[in-house]
Amino acid sequence: MDLNKKFTPETWPDHPEKATLEAKNKFVGFWLFLGGETILFATLFATYVALKNSGPSGFGFSTQELYELPLVFVMTMLLLTSSLTSVFAMYHLRNYNFKKMQLWLAITAFLGLGFLMLEVYEFSHYVKLGFTYNNSAFSSAFYTLVGTHGFHVAVGLVWITLLIFRNAKRGLNLYNATKYYTFSLYWHFIDVVWVFIFTVVYLMGVVG
Amino acid sequence: MSSVAQKKGFGATLWDWLTTVDHKKIGILYFLGGGFFFVVGGIEAMLIRWQLHKPNNDFVSAGLFNDLITMHGTTMIFLAAMPILFGFMNAIMPLQIGARDVAFPFINSLGFWMFFFGGLFLNLSWFFQQVPDAGWTSYASLSTASEGHGVDFYAIGLQIAGGGTLMAGINFLVTIINMRAPGMTYMRMPLFTWTTFVASAMILFAFPPLTVGLFFLTFDRMFGGNFFDHTMGGNTIIWEHIFWIFGHPEVYILILPAFGIFSEIFSTFSRKRLFGYPSMVFATVLIGFLGFMVWAHHMFTVGLGPTANAIFAVATMAIAVPTGVKIFNWLLTMWGGSITITTPMLYALGFIPSFVMGGVTGVMQGAAPLDYQLHDSYFIVAHFHYVIVGGVVLGILAATHYWWPKMFGTMLNEALGKVTFWFFFIGFHMTFLIQHWLGFWGMPRRVWTFMDGQGWNSANFISTIGAFLMAIGVIVLVYNIIVTSVKNVKVANDPWGDGRTLEWAIESPPIYYNFPATPLVRGLDTVWIEKMEGNETGITAAEPIKDIHMPNGSIIPFLMTFGLFVAGFGAMFRTEHAWGLPVLILGLLWTFLMMGARSLKDDTGYYIKKDEILRDLKRKGGQK
Amino acid sequence: MAEIQVYKRTPAEQKLAQRRAKKSMRDQVMMFSLMIFLTLVSFSMVVAFEAGVAGFSKFFIIPMVMLFAAVQVGLQLYYFMHMSEKGHGIPQMFMYTGALLGFLIPLTFVTIVWW
Amino acid sequence: MMKGLKKWRLFSLLAVLTVFLAGCGQEELSTLLPAGQVGKDQFNLLLLSSGIMLLVIIVVVAIYLVALVRFRRSKLGEDHIPEQVEGSHTLELVWTIIPILLILLLAVPTVYYTYKLGDVTAMGAVDDDGNAENLVVDVTAKLYWWEFEYPDLGIVTAQELVVPMDEKVYFNLIAADVKHSFWIPAVGGKLDNNVENVNKFYLVFEKDSSELKDGVFYGKCAELCGPSHALMDFKVKTMPRAEFDNWVAAMQASGDNQVVANPAGEEVFKQSCIGCHATSGVGESGAVGPNLATFGDRNRVAGFMDHTKEDLIDWIKYTQKHKPGNKMPEFADQLSDSELDALAEYLMGLSVEK
Ligand code: HEA
Ligand code: HEA
Numbered sequence A: 001m002d003l004n005k006k007f008t009p010e011t012w013p014d015h016p017e018k019a020t021l022e023a024k025n026k027f028v029g030f031w032l033f034l035g036g037e038t039i040l041f042a043t044l045f046a047t048y049v050a051l052k053n054s055g056p057s058g059f060g061f062s063t064q065e066l067y068e069l070p071l072v073f074v075m076t077m078l079l080l081t082s083s084l085t086s087v088f089a090m091y092h093l094r095n096y097n098f099k100k101m102q103l104w105l106a107i108t109a110f111l112g113l114g115f116l117m118l119e120v121y122e123f124s125h126y127v128k129l130g131f132t133y134n135n136s137a138f139s140s141a142f143y144t145l146v147g148t149h150g151f152h153v154a155v156g157l158v159w160i161t162l163l164i165f166r167n168a169k170r171g172l173n174l175y176n177a178t179k180y181y182t183f184s185l186y187w188h189f190i191d192v193v194w195v196f197i198f199t200v201v202y203l204m205g206v207v208g
Numbered sequence B: 001m002s003s004v005a006q007k008k009g010f011g012a013t014l015w016d017w018l019t020t021v022d023h024k025k026i027g028i029l030y031f032l033g034g035g036f037f038f039v040v041g042g043i044e045a046m047l048i049r050w051q052l053h054k055p056n057n058d059f060v061s062a063g064l065f066n067d068l069i070t071m072h073g074t075t076m077i078f079l080a081a082m083p084i085l086f087g088f089m090n091a092i093m094p095l096q097i098g099a100r101d102v103a104f105p106f107i108n109s110l111g112f113w114m115f116f117f118g119g120l121f122l123n124l125s126w127f128f129q130q131v132p133d134a135g136w137t138s139y140a141s142l143s144t145a146s147e148g149h150g151v152d153f154y155a156i157g158l159q160i161a162g163g164g165t166l167m168a169g170i171n172f173l174v175t176i177i178n179m180r181a182p183g184m185t186y187m188r189m190p191l192f193t194w195t196t197f198v199a200s201a202m203i204l205f206a207f208p209p210l211t212v213g214l215f216f217l218t219f220d221r222m223f224g225g226n227f228f229d230h231t232m233g234g235n236t237i238i239w240e241h242i243f244w245i246f247g248h249p250e251v252y253i254l255i256l257p258a259f260g261i262f263s264e265i266f267s268t269f270s271r272k273r274l275f276g277y278p279s280m281v282f283a284t285v286l287i288g289f290l291g292f293m294v295w296a297h298h299m300f301t302v303g304l305g306p307t308a309n310a311i312f313a314v315a316t317m318a319i320a321v322p323t324g325v326k327i328f329n330w331l332l333t334m335w336g337g338s339i340t341i342t343t344p345m346l347y348a349l350g351f352i353p354s355f356v357m358g359g360v361t362g363v364m365q366g367a368a369p370l371d372y373q374l375h376d377s378y379f380i381v382a383h384f385h386y387v388i389v390g391g392v393v394l395g396i397l398a399a400t401h402y403w404w405p406k407m408f409g410t411m412l413n414e415a416l417g418k419v420t421f422w423f424f425f426i427g428f429h430m431t432f433l434i435q436h437w438l439g440f441w442g443m444p445r446r447v448w449t450f451m452d453g454q455g456w457n458s459a460n461f462i463s464t465i466g467a468f469l470m471a472i473g474v475i476v477l478v479y480n481i482i483v484t485s486v487k488n489v490k491v492a493n494d495p496w497g498d499g500r501t502l503e504w505a506i507e508s509p510p511i512y513y514n515f516p517a518t519p520l521v522r523g524l525d526t527v528w529i530e531k532m533e534g535n536e537t538g539i540t541a542a543e544p545i546k547d548i549h550m551p552n553g554s555i556i557p558f559l560m561t562f563g564l565f566v567a568g569f570g571a572m573f574r575t576e577h578a579w580g581l582p583v584l585i586l587g588l589l590w591t592f593l594m595m596g597a598r599s600l601k602d603d604t605g606y607y608i609k610k611d612e613i614l615r616d617l618k619r620k621g622g623q624k
Numbered sequence C: 001m002a003e004i005q006v007y008k009r010t011p012a013e014q015k016l017a018q019r020r021a022k023k024s025m026r027d028q029v030m031m032f033s034l035m036i037f038l039t040l041v042s043f044s045m046v047v048a049f050e051a052g053v054a055g056f057s058k059f060f061i062i063p064m065v066m067l068f069a070a071v072q073v074g075l076q077l078y079y080f081m082h083m084s085e086k087g088h089g090i091p092q093m094f095m096y097t098g099a100l101l102g103f104l105i106p107l108t109f110v111t112i113v114w115w
Numbered sequence D: 001m002m003k004g005l006k007k008w009r010l011f012s013l014l015a016v017l018t019v020f021l022a023g024c025g026q027e028e029l030s031t032l033l034p035a036g037q038v039g040k041d042q043f044n045l046l047l048l049s050s051g052i053m054l055l056v057i058i059v060v061v062a063i064y065l066v067a068l069v070r071f072r073r074s075k076l077g078e079d080h081i082p083e084q085v086e087g088s089h090t091l092e093l094v095w096t097i098i099p100i101l102l103i104l105l106l107a108v109p110t111v112y113y114t115y116k117l118g119d120v121t122a123m124g125a126v127d128d129d130g131n132a133e134n135l136v137v138d139v140t141a142k143l144y145w146w147e148f149e150y151p152d153l154g155i156v157t158a159q160e161l162v163v164p165m166d167e168k169v170y171f172n173l174i175a176a177d178v179k180h181s182f183w184i185p186a187v188g189g190k191l192d193n194n195v196e197n198v199n200k201f202y203l204v205f206e207k208d209s210s211e212l213k214d215g216v217f218y219g220k221c222a223e224l225c226g227p228s229h230a231l232m233d234f235k236v237k238t239m240p241r242a243e244f245d246n247w248v249a250a251m252q253a254s255g256d257n258q259v260v261a262n263p264a265g266e267e268v269f270k271q272s273c274i275g276c277h278a279t280s281g282v283g284e285s286g287a288v289g290p291n292l293a294t295f296g297d298r299n300r301v302a303g304f305m306d307h308t309k310e311d312l313i314d315w316i317k318y319t320q321k322h323k324p325g326n327k328m329p330e331f332a333d334q335l336s337d338s339e340l341d342a343l344a345e346y347l348m349g350l351s352v353e354k
């Protein structure tokens, strides 16, 4: 494929993310990967549910007292919004509007970064309270579940940052359109997982 | 890049294999790597059997024995059986669907190297004298209590290898979904392709739990996690659940491709279309699905309570039905056919009674109250070797003979093949049949030795003899392979004469772009159809010959995995050596660097020009 | 990377395409509002529970928030991840299988295989 | 029967056959000679399932052989092209439905017995005076030995389980260190000793162990638990209820009127062993080492060595050689030969049965 082939909004394909065979492969392959990730998180959730609130004798933490709902609410809003901004970015991808796409992706990245920083703050807050990773089975399960999600966010951030810089000079082409598109799928998936985290971990944790 | 056998120096050849992204070469790499580990695992089995050939034997120590069974089980399942099957999938499946390559050649190579380095990592534990010793199941409480780094080798090694497996699975799935030749609908796919598909789907859903479980184990052992520490509120049963949520599907991941292999062989050597093809496909999918619903049948004695036990017992038994459908369809494929007993067919014929015997003992174990007696006894050892050796290993040996000419361009000696079969087959039944009774007679599994006077002596002795007969069989096979490769008599496209699927319509071994022109598929067993209609080449092109796009080779997969391998050592020795942490960080950094290198570069492959293809064709004497 | 056919849309087609894109964009913003709304309701129910408002029992809230979560996931998948568009048969199949298994595993953990 | 087999040298078909026919194993540890209701239920299930499975195998092999004989290319000719049959719905239906029926036939008793054998509701039952109606034994599995506490009787023993016949005996199972599994093959199926939760089940003993070869049933650990997993055997003595009551009384008295076969040995014991081992059968579980009140009555040293003074001394001297990884220190350097001798004599004298 000629990477330098120039497109106009009129010649840009309807579905740039799967215009070539390689792109189609990546597209399907990434979806399948997300299917596998579902099970990965399901296992983490199952473990968390089985271990929540359990610690050594005299263990003093419970989901009811620990979690900070307002903080979680803000984090949720950030991540949900970043989902929308990445949708905007994909809109511009389909319109062959590279600048705007990059811009929205950058906004997405910033929102994600905000989320991540709040998560770091949340964790460090719990650690200060004495709820460390090694403190109990509950804490291990909690940090591993939420932390794995956080790790995914971090990976997403690195990924999109690399993409934004790598393609700044190249502009949009059919080779990197798929890269952007799979990133956005990934980002939405992270959001999906978070929906379950705030529901199962935080909300149901507070309700008991 | 050209396949033309130019004279190359050793360095160039090595470089070629390290950087290859050609699915046929990666297939061969998998086959060789898996074959090597099969011999390693087999030698471990021989040591196990020798230790148990008489009561109170002290050939190996108690600790070493546990090392041996753990490494035998782990090696055979993760590093021998699965990779060898991946080898065939890689080498053959794309040919069967008329594809030029797999969907992700780069990831394919990455998957192989991760398997290989993971396996290497695991087996280096022997040189550190800290070997995994908690059984291939590594049940927590024992695995968290195990001293030294043995279990760390297990957790990290399998983590690396498992990552490779997941990649391979996704790669096969996308290949089958997107790269089928025109006309190759799902319901025209050869059964081996179908079983590859279902097994890969199972990998996709079964390996993430293993990943999670291994992380838990690693965290608990190395980073102060408490998942399995009950004094800290943890629970060891979680490991058992997670392991078997992975572990049970895993056994079907092993057997389904073997089913696929036998389906091809039965119909080829009965010269008959596979009987009940749609129900075969349906049964495969159903087995794959049910495989996820029965994991707790390994845990009947854990004390989950009667309700869980009853539900999982019935679900387990249900799997007998689709499996039976397959068995009877194979029998009916032979029925009314024209059966010729070649070596592959001989293995297929040996498979039927052996596997059925193993399958039905599985159903017996599924009867929960009966399993209270059978669980963790030698009956279980007998069951799973009947299905694994009688199913998977016979399948692997059959495929080795069946597809050898396609992979290497020369035929294994048929007579030696039959010698291998008879030694292996007789030895196999001798080893494992008697073990059912050992189980009945109260012999637990995983015992390092046994006291005299319990009535187990002769049975164990017989079992050991059988194991050595198997070893003779394998040695004959190795001899056969060496002799054949030295002689290297080239064969034609379809040396068996009865080939039905697309791989038999191209030369052996296929040229690196497989098909000069993409084939058109007009039905199930397309080559057979073409031949019956008088098309001697067995293939109709779907399009005119034109430029072919090919992927570039790359050394990055190898380097990337090497970083992980190094990081693994760093992680393990982090607390006791000063170099641990830096090595861990450097290793991971290196890996990320390689990932960055991959992602920053535009790698769009290259084109083979039409002229070159035409030249190749002319040289071969004008394939259409 | 096989050559792709480049097709130049006529101005009319281009307009249509843009209108369609805009329309789907509007849908997505709608769905986003819905998601935010559901999230708000979920959180407020729990806040109400904490404040001891009558009628907000655990047995009401837990199914409700789970239901809302499921709806949100559906919205993400079908609108944001375009699973409703054609060519998503395979992704759907695998995501559903994943979701089913991903539902069953935790389910067994809270019911039969745990104590 | 087995003695004859031991002399077996030649590899011959006959020998193989004999083993199959010998088939039932030894009374004290074979699941094929069940000595109690639980084991019998399981054995019945074994018979039923084996019958079904045999039928399946026979049918498959029959079709297989006929096909193999009738449809050989050597018979049909090189050029024979068979008809390319696609399948048959009738046949498909047949071999779907018949296996389903066979499975149902097995599933019904399976579910029934699962609930029956899992029923421990009677465990906590008490009579009008508040006394437990059923015998309950708390089993704690440790590296690599077994502790048996009778909580309602106030006694504890180790390595040899003593139970009355012909009544349900209930067990509470737990592990003290790593996971183990409690299995008395001849009496009934196993249940795991988990580290974090108590497992409950019951067994019924219907045969007097004094009629057996060694006077005991063999019990096994069925879960890999470390290097000496293979050596973690225990023994089971069954006896009529009256005899059992006598044994209980003797155990309850064992603290006060101990037999001291060798006073010098007792001294050694008090200096070196008493930190871990008790010699009174009265007490609770949780000891570091096995309770030795019944040592003289036992059948094996450390669960698997011969019950002789020589083996006992050897054991005390070289515990790690005999049972790698176990928690008892070696006394080869600590105790002199004469001390060991006295100690062994003392230990062999500890008994509640005489
Ligand atoms: C390739 C590997 C493989 C395969 C295919 C199977 C197939 C089956 N397995 Fe097996 N199994 C293992 C590998 C495998 N297993 C391993 C490795 C272990 C031990 C792990 C460990 O603990 O280390 C194990 C352990 C194991 C257990 C746990 C035992 C225990 O530890 O207590 C159980 C219990 O239910 C079981 C059941 C089954 C069943 C019901 C099938 C079924 O799929 C079999 C179905 C096939 C047939 C039934 C035959 C053909 C059918 C017909 C001809 C139709 C008519 C039949 C009837 C009506 C019955 N297996
Ligand atoms: C794919 C899986 C697989 C395969 C193929 C095998 C193959 C064999 N296995 Fe085993 N086995 C397991 C998977 C497998 N096994 C598992 C999972 C366990 C449980 C582990 C655990 O408890 O944790 C187990 C456990 C196990 C035990 C029980 C150990 C115990 O519980 O104490 C025994 C004992 O007999 C045994 C024996 C054998 C034998 C004799 C073979 C034979 O079929 C092997 C045949 C192969 C050879 C004989 C190769 C020999 C080659 C040579 C000798 C080389 C010649 C070399 C050159 C020419 C270079 N295996």
Ligand SMILES: [Cu+2]
Pocket (backbone or CB within 6 Å): B247, B248, B251, B294, B295, B297, B298
């Ligand atoms: Cu299983």
